[in-house]
Amino acid sequence: MNHAYILTLSCPDRTGIVHAVSGFLLERGGNIEEAAQYNDHDTGLFFMRVQFACESLGFEELRTQLQPFADGFGMRWSLHATSAPVRTVLMVSKEGHCLNDLLFRWKSGLLPLDIRAIISNHRDFYQLAASYNVPFHHIPVTAATKAQAEGRAYEVIEAEGAELVVLARYMQILSDDLCRKLAGRAINIHHSFLPSFKGAKPYYQAHDRGVKLIGATAHYVTADLDEGPIIEQDVARVDHSRTVEDLTAQGRDTESQVLARAVKWHSEHRVLINGHKTVVFK
Incomplete structure (x- = not known):
């Protein structure tokens, strides 16, 4: 099975978001393959895209565990499997x-x-x-x-x-x-x-x-x-x-x-x- 995913998110900017996202994935055996982020100083919003592999969890398990994590930051987020056109x-x-x-x-x-x-x-x-x-x-x-x-x-x-x-x-x-x-x-x-x-x-x-x-x-x-x-x-x-x-x-x-x-x-x-x-x- 292909366990590669893309996480996109936006939320109010604050310190520690990149660290928190990286830590969340690390704790679940995720390996980040590509990452990019942007801080919009005009709106105070933070945007991020992370592509990662995670052999230990399936798509639905990741979605379930992401929800409370994202709620803590007020995130709008989406998770996609790279294998799904x-x-x-x-x-x-x-x-x-x-x-x-x-x-x-x-x-x-x-x-x-x-x-x-x-x-x-x-x-x-x-x-x-x-x-x-x-x-x-x-x-x-x-x-x-x-x-x-x-x-x-x-x-x-x-x-x-x-x-x-x-x-x-x-x-x-x-x-x-x-x-x-x-x-x-x-x-x-x-x-x-x-x-x-x-x-x-x-x-x-x-x-x-x-x-x-x-x-x-x-x-x-x-x-x-x-x-x-x-x-x-x-x-x-x-x-x-x-x-x-x-x-x-x-x-x-x-x-x-x-x-x-x-x-x-x-x-x-x-x-x-x-x-x-x-x-x-x-």
Whole structure:
């Protein structure tokens, strides 16, 4: 059996937290293989990620013993077995570059995911899904049917036990209700370097402003459009000669890479939410 685990935690900062966590694991025969911590002086919060091996205790035993320990520090914490890939549902519309990239990385063993389903409001990628043997759910969305469509999509997400939902260029604005249900487990890729050029057609907005850099932003989904905690960003240099179509084509590579990094870090439990920001232990 694989007895490797990842513990993530946040709590009010105080002296001795690292010592206490290390001592707790040592007392149970744990061997720390990787550790990182961060003190946010603005909020007074402490964040930590520890990857460790523990042959003497199983997952549920560790969880049971961690609870009273964590309570003593007021911790928000999670424990994950490294052998358990993150159950994931992908959502897409008619731009498939991010979807294709994630599927290829997953099948190549580069992402610790268990992709359980693909949801789309168009039929364009059902053959791509079939080639990876992933169930494809076509759920059309109109203004009149948006609530019912979201309900069906959420049923799929829950039926698959999804721990992560990736909006891989899913060009629909999620309702406040669905955003709340998916809080902390839905990642969106926005084809712009936020906070600039929010909303629709950011490449058109960027071209109109004559920007010299275009970018992409992967962030957690919240009810505030394109304002969720940012996980990863990147840019590509452009100049005055580039058309909107040029910017769009060049941006696709950046979008795919940014989203893949964000999904990888999330699935390796390296991202902790810190209010409207994130702490990312790369």
